[in-house]
Amino acid sequence: MIAYQVVFHQIPTQKYLRGHNSSFGSLFSGISSNYDNDISFHPSDADTDNEESEDEFIEEHNVNFVSEMKYVVFNSQLKQLFNKCLGDNQCAAPVVELDYRHKGSLVIVNGTCLHNHHFEWRSQPLSNKMAIGNLLLAASILYSGNTYTTAAEFFDTFKLKFFSENDFYYIQRKYLLPVVNSMWNSQQQQLLSEYEGNTDLIVAGDGRSDSPGHSAAFGTYSLMDTKTNAVLATSVVKVTEVNNSYSMEKEGLIRCLNQLEEAHVTVTTLATERHPQISKLMKDEYSTISHQYDVWHMSKSIKKKRAAAAKRRECAELQPWIKSIGNHFW
Template sequence: MRERKFIVFESCLQSLLALCFLCGNACKIISTKVSGTMVTLTSQCSVDPSHVKTWKSQPSHGTMPLGNLQLAASIMFSGCSTVKAVNCFKFMRISTFCVSTYYNIQKAYLIPAVNSLWSKKQELLICDVKKKSKVRLGGDARCCSPGHTAKYGSYSLMDMDTSKVLDMQLVQCTEVKNSYAMELEGLKRSLQFLEDAGVTVTDLTTDRHSSVKKFMREIYPSINHWFDAWHIAKGITKKLDASSKKKLCHTISPWIHSISNHVYWCGASSDGNAELVVAKWKSVMNHIVDIHEHPFENFPTCAHDELVEDREWIAEGEKLFSAFSKVNLLRAFHNTSFTITAGSRAHVEVKSIVTNRTLLADIGKLSPHVQTSSVESYHKVVCFFAPKFLHFFYHSMNAR
């Protein structure tokens, strides 16, 4: 199986068998049989017809040419598209099998081999993790295509202390009510599998999927459910970036990166104390207007040293006016409750994002120790073997 292989032209093979292997006289090829990547040539001596030699281009296992098996395995294990790989050989006129033969080999040999090896590896991983007193997992879903029209959704649970994937569940959209529900179904199956295997999960870090939040709160209250800081920071950054493009909100732009970093610091420096995380997070509203004392008992002042450099602080303002039409403009001039102050709009925009009720409820659960970045990296590796622009059948997708 580890031997080197070479591309050989048919004319060179014929010259190889041009002489009789017994008497040295001229020979002629009397039959040529092609079976996928293997060619079988039979030559006969032109002087003595009893001198017949049969030559095969590769060894076989029973009736299976090993080159066919190896090529099929290489296509699958390298993440290639089957059709493109077969067409590549076809355009160069290199003899190979057809696509249907590839699927037969995949079904009979490759997928069973992958499943067998994964089961053995998974069993060893489960045995190791059962010895731990504290099992901290990270979970995330991956869809087979962008958007909300995916056919498959896989959910992976990784041991965050070792970065080893303990379980992966592939869910087809026809098994649930819609593609959005595949993530929750995958998590349910993975947790049930670990529970049946005797693994006691203590911590789970995921994104802020609403169905997952409710499921963990109601079904697994004993598991500490944390939220990944990157997912929260990403959502906040997108909202701040959109707000910074609005009129009179340009002063938000210099603070976007700092506010995003503040999310990570809140979780990492609070050791899972939800009240402290919320207090630190809400303190950013004072910080951006150059106020560094806060009305929180557990976090009365900013943790940074005295600031000496100049910064573009955001002007504080509680009232917001936005004129979308001439009618609104006229109302504003006749209504003293409207105040237009340079910078006040920027402050109110940031406040509406930072003090969002749903965000405040979730930010207290920022993961203090581990994040799901390792799971995200693993999913990038999966994309190499199962690209999102290619379709695979269920068992093939599961194996890849």
């Protein structure tokens, strides 16, 4: 649930959290239950007798750990908190032994007082053996569009304890990305349900690759409602799924149209660039959809051809007219 809450702090969506339990005892229910594989947790570091009471404490107080204020604490200042016993007996005797352990941004302090009382203190709450601060840091990095490398350099310069790159990608893969996918699917279902029965849907489609030219490994294709600018469908295509990188755009369009068809959304008009494979596809397999060419791409093509022609001596007088021709075409 914390991962969901971070998403909504970054992307405010009021409706999505309705019906979700905010209890942190079931923090990641529905996403993953294999907590024993958490690489930031070591059984020898935990007091198993306190696990149930730990979750009860979280649920009882029902604290919103996403919006709760956090602070940077220096080690020298932290030590001042452990001059006296913090055990259950609260004898307030001097502490004679302290042991500090770190798990990412979490610090665990184990102490023993003069009367041989033992206590443990954690800088962060836990939920299902996961330090909530580690989860929130990983979520903040991903959902704010940053990278682990940039964040790690900042924390290292500041000498602030931080988790490893492996831990970051583990949290991202196991908790954060499933939340993003779940949120996207839920919003898309709600969005597409509003288009059922629409008889005048005009969409624009375009593809994008991870690198220019014909050496791209991945390509994305999206369909957008030209009236509302809402993205109705999107798909990711890997080059190994098609004959070559040039064919990824065609495959992406097919998947997007299939998504809309499965959602009972009917497209009446589609505007794309002048991709030969897409033109043939629309003519042969989607003849019921009016296929039109995107004006921007055509204007760009005209400008490019006029610019090339103007470089020839006999067409030099064309140069001042290039921009006006493009404007007229629009």
